[in-house]
Amino acid sequence: MDYRTLLAAVLGVGLGAVMVAFPEAVVKVHTAGRRPHDRHGEYGTNESGHERYHRLVRGLGVVVALAGVYFGATLVV
Amino acid sequence: MRHPSLTARMAVVGSILFAFYAVAAVVAMGAFGVPLWLVLIGSVLFVGVQYKLGKYFALRSVGAEDMPEGQYPQIHRQVEELAADMGIEKPRLMIARMGVPNAFAVGRKGAGTVVVSEELIRTLDADELEGVLAHELAHITNRDVVMMVLGQGVASIVAIVAQWAVLLSGDNDLADFFLAIIVGQIVQMLVMLFVFAISRYREYVADGDAADAIGSGEPLARALEKISRGNERSDDSRVDESVNALCIFGEGSGLAALLSTHPPVEKRIDRLRN
Numbered sequence: 001m002d003y004r005t006l007l008a009a010v011l012g013v014g015l016g017a018v019m020v021a022f023p024e025a026v027v028k029v030h031t032a033g034r035r036p037h038d039r040h041g042e043y044g045t046n047e048s049g050h051e052r053y054h055r056l057v058r059g060l061g062v063v064v065a066l067a068g069v070y071f072g073a074t075l076v077v
Numbered sequence: 078m079r080h081p082s083l084t085a086r087m088a089v090v091g092s093i094l095f096a097f098y099a100v101a102a103v104v105a106m107g108a109f110g111v112p113l114w115l116v117l118i119g120s121v122l123f124v125g126v127q128y129k130l131g132k133y134f135a136l137r138s139v140g141a142e143d144m145p146e147g148q149y150p151q152i153h154r155q156v157e158e159l160a161a162d163m164g165i166e167k168p169r170l171m172i173a174r175m176g177v178p179n180a181f182a183v184g185r186k187g188a189g190t191v192v193v194s195e196e197l198i199r200t201l202d203a204d205e206l207e208g209v210l211a212h213e214l215a216h217i218t219n220r221d222v223v224m225m226v227l228g229q230g231v232a233s234i235v236a237i238v239a240q241w242a243v244l245l246s247g248d249n250d251l252a253d254f255f256l257a258i259i260v261g262q263i264v265q266m267l268v269m270l271f272v273f274a275i276s277r278y279r280e281y282v283a284d285g286d287a288a289d290a291i292g293s294g295e296p297l298a299r300a301l302e303k304i305s306r307g308n309e310r311s312d313d314s315r316v317d318e319s320v321n322a323l324c325i326f327g328e329g330s331g332l333a334a335l336l337s338t339h340p341p342v343e344k345r346i347d348r349l350r351n
Contacts, residue, residue: 004256005252008253008255011259011260012255015259024333028337029266030265032228032229032338033226033227033229034127074252
């Protein structure tokens with residue numbers, strides 16, 4: 001059993017799911033500290049309003065999850 | 078000591094971040110043979126560049142312009158007085174059209190900038206705006222911006238080292254490249270959980286400092302309340318999008334709550350009033 005490939009498959013599907021379900025959180029992880037966290041959205045709320053980036057993260061999440069499934073399949077086949 | 082509770086929390090989170098950084102530095106030195114001086118200089122440069130670029134792009138991306146004193150004399154006077162009360166130099170004041178009522182601070186003590194949106198000025202009364210300005214000045218006084226940059230810097234460095242450690246310890250096949258990227262992302266997310274936790278607390282501290290500076294928490298509470306209420310009935314499409322995003326992920330539950338930079342507005346209003 002190739003444990004690294006198994007790990008890649010499991011973590012890939014997991015991270016892909018998080019990216020699809022919580023795109024805003026993923027964007028925040030990468031932008032906090034690099035730009036003011038309250039630059040977008042309304043004052044006093046968590047940053048939001050970048051639907052474009054959220055769609056991009058969701059799309060990447062699907063790709064990551066599918067890649068995870070692919071690596072998982074290589075272990076079975 | 079101005080904020081013993083914040084200092085204690087910062088000591089805990091700072092130690093955790095330092096531990097992450099130390100592990101990354103040891104791995105970089107041990108596994109990749111990078112000398113200590115290069116690790117330290119590289120880290121300082123990395124964070125320094127992030128700080129400088131972050132400030133530049135933040136101001137540029139909202140199209141911020143210097144706020145003319147002749148046109149906004151009251152705001153300039155309020156900020157001058159608040160800065161004097163808080164013992165900092167008056168920050169540079171800028172104005173931008175952001176599409177929503179908003180304000181933010183960038184920079185540090187002595188080189189701070191506060192950006193206010195035209196929409197915020199139109200929405201709030203003078204005392205409510207003073208509450209918001211005091212909150213932003215408190216962020217500069219408490220070095221909150223610098224703390225976030227440092228936190229993100231540590232998270233990025235740890236993630237990069239983790240990524241390379243996975244990559245170089247494998248067989249360089251496709252699965253290893255994929256695993257390295259995934260591990261880097263997950264590690265960055267884990268480190269940022271600690272940064273976000275302290276960021277949420279620092280919002281409460283900034284609210285408290287703003288209330289002290291203007292003598293009451295009520296104006297800032299009213300400002301937050303007014304903006305929240307405005308969002309609920311706004312028919313502006315950009316605002317709708319934001320509200321939808323907040324509704325989907327919520328401000329106070331699950332992963333979204335852990336990865337929030339701000340505490341829920343209702344809790345902040347409660348604290349300001351009590």
